[in-house]
Amino acid sequence: MKIEIKKDILASNASVAAQNRERLRRHSVCMVNMMASPGAGKTSAIVKAIEGVAGLRMAVIEGDIASEIDSVLIEAMGVTALQINTGGSCHLTATMITSALNYLDLGSLDLIIIENVGNLVCPAEFDLGETARVMIASVAEGHDKPYKYPLMFREVDAILVNKVDLLPLCDFDLAHFHQAVAGLNPAAAVLELSCRDGLGADRWCDWLRSATAQVAG
């Protein structure tokens, strides 16, 4: 019974996601869905993207249970930011993204970055109609996360290993992490990053530029 309810919700979500995807395709807009634990560095990685891909016309959709902290920060950088407060919901849904897209002039955009709710579980199950999925793993979280949250690691196109500046102080085995990720998702790009000191930001921006160029065709 409970499983049936969940199946219905996911089927209905997938149908709305397909509509979002088709709408973006018509306007040649790339949409990247960024997922991570709370505090792994989603907002900081978006800030690095805004600083680094200045040539692209961007907008950001911010998903949070509560607060507008992140969208205020992004708007201050001169980029349109739409805040979705989910109330109690632990993930964004395709319908929430449809509502956000209604506020954007898609013809004048190249790239939309979605910051999903901080959570390594349910966001991986809900297709938003995105072009690509990116997750961030912070080295402060430990290298065992691929074993504990396998669906998230399987579902993404790129994994940003953030806060590598903390590596000397954390018991994070980078080789072990790479091995675990390769076992779950050998096709994923794995990019090391430190949003704090900027290390790896150039490769992250290159990845975004490449994803956007593929959509623009």
Add this chain to the structure above:
Amino acid sequence: MKIEIKKDILASNASVAAQNRERLRRHSVCMVNMMASPGAGKTSAIVKAIEGVAGLRMAVIEGDIASEIDSVLIEAMGVTALQINTGGSCHLTATMITSALNYLDLGSLDLIIIENVGNLVCPAEFDLGETARVMIASVAEGHDKPYKYPLMFREVDAILVNKVDLLPLCDFDLAHFHQAVAGLNPAAAVLELSCRDGLGADRWCDWLRSATAQVAG
């Protein structure tokens, strides 16, 4: 409609939680529900508790989407550990805890520690029948988390601020964090901790001993 389904699930969960709570009360067992983001240090804090409250008869219930990494670690320390793999579910439920309690000899225990699924959202909504709720906030996650996940911060009896050894390297404003927590939950105990170097572990163990003593009466 969706809200009604959620209400039904929560009402049914609360009823099972009440049965768990009464069952523990009859045996004078304290049960602590530990919640946090992935990688904030739940398992490490449990390890510190096992090392520091040697006089108490303990068992651990480990909740994870997948893997048995944590329960294997706890068992190796000579403490009974029951692993619950939730499959896709992003939180433990009272019914899962009832099943785990069936495997334990409650008459021979003083303290059960539950490690919930790594998630700052849904675990806060699901009463498990616990005596007390503890959350861990890692300084690597940033000091703005109380604004973004207010329910979790409101619902707990104690907050462990873990990884304080990383403070010199993180943009974490401790005073700002304390102020935000005081606004949401002035009654919560806020304990600074570094599981890595042991700083604050004595106060964390004192807190657990005190919570257990209150149940033992």
